[in-house]
Amino acid sequence: MGRWKNGAQCAAMLTFDVDGETLWLSGDITQLDQVGMLSQGTYGPRVAVPLILNLLRQKDLKATFFIPGWTAEAHHKSLVPVVEWGHEVGHHGWLHEWPTALTRDEEQEVLEQGLHALRELTGKDPAGYRSPAWEFSDNTLTLLNDYGFKYSSNLMSHFIPWQHAETGIIELPVSWLLDDAPFFLYGPGGRNSKPIHAADDVFKIWTEEFRGIYQYGGLFNLTMHPQIIGRPGRVQMLSRLIDYINSFPDVWWATGEEVADYWVEHGDASPVSGASIDL
Numbered sequence: 001m002g003r004w005k006n007g008a009q010c011a012a013m014l015t016f017d018v019d020g021e022t023l024w025l026s027g028d029i030t031q032l033d034q035v036g037m038l039s040q041g042t043y044g045p046r047v048a049v050p051l052i053l054n055l056l057r058q059k060d061l062k063a064t065f066f067i068p069g070w071t072a073e074a075h076h077k078s079l080v081p082v083v084e085w086g087h088e089v090g091h092h093g094w095l096h097e098w099p100t101a102l103t104r105d106e107e108q109e110v111l112e113q114g115l116h117a118l119r120e121l122t123g124k125d126p127a128g129y130r131s132p133a134w135e136f137s138d139n140t141l142t143l144l145n146d147y148g149f150k151y152s153s154n155l156m157s158h159f160i161p162w163q164h165a166e167t168g169i170i171e172l173p174v175s176w177l178l179d180d181a182p183f184f185l186y187g188p189g190g191r192n193s194k195p196i197h198a199a200d201d202v203f204k205i206w207t208e209e210f211r212g213i214y215q216y217g218g219l220f221n222l223t224m225h226p227q228i229i230g231r232p233g234r235v236q237m238l239s240r241l242i243d244y245i246n247s248f249p250d251v252w253w254a255t256g257e258e259v260a261d262y263w264v265e266h267g268d269a270s271p272v273s274g275a276s277i278d279l
């Protein structure tokens with residue numbers, strides 16, 4: 001029997017950070033005239049999100065979409081189907097600000113702006129928060145707790161969830177290894193200029209890590225960005241990845257909120273990541 005719902009051996013989450021143009025604005029709205037640069041981000045909500053939604057419908061899966069408030073407003077029409085098709089929407093800042101660069105008041109304002117925009121999109125408060133930089137300030141966890149968030153998906157210190165001691169917020173851990181950006185994100189002029197990998201290479205890397213996480217009964221929490229994973233060839237790879245994972249018995253596909261809810265009830269509530277893992 002695995003540790004997951006109905007004895008599943010492994011939990012698997014597909015998450016999409018729908019940054020849109022905010023990834024390229026770097027919190028600076030004055031750069032809105034950089035049309036060529038920003039078009040890389042526009043591709044995400046406008047073209048990639050529909051491709052991804054179609055794929056998820058074909059595979060009968062629900063995913064979690066973390067959306068900056070600014071993007072939720074600017075691309076409202078493209079993002080309504082995310083909600084209509086039953087996917088979870090989580091908080092991802094307002095203009096993709098790094099919490100570590102903000103004062104407490106600024107961070108609170110950004111949190112509220114994001115909340116307001118997501119309520120307009122979904123009609124409810126989000127349960128989850130993913131920092132635009134996977135980074136916390138000293139105030140982040142307290143603010144998340146004050147605003148009623150159930151979970152965070154930002155830290156890398158394990159591959160099973162844990163509960164933050166101070167607040168009880170559940171952490172759904174991430175990893176650069178399970179992120180599309182290190183393999184595919186490219187920008188001219190030095191910024192983000194990494195070699196672009198073949199999707200087949202990344203399929204190999206992600207399936208390799210899946211096999212390990214499955215063996216140890218962990219959480220396979222894949223972070224993707226529609227503007228990156230949503231290129232046609234990569235969507236095909238994601239389709240193959242889902243099929244590959246589905247070839248294993250006892251995998252529990254879940255949204256972030258479902259995993260967090262389950263962990264509150266059934267997980268080991270040890271606040272120390274790693275202290276309780278039973279290998």
Ligand SMILES: [Zn+2]
Binds near residue numbers: 018096
């Ligand atoms: Zn982001």
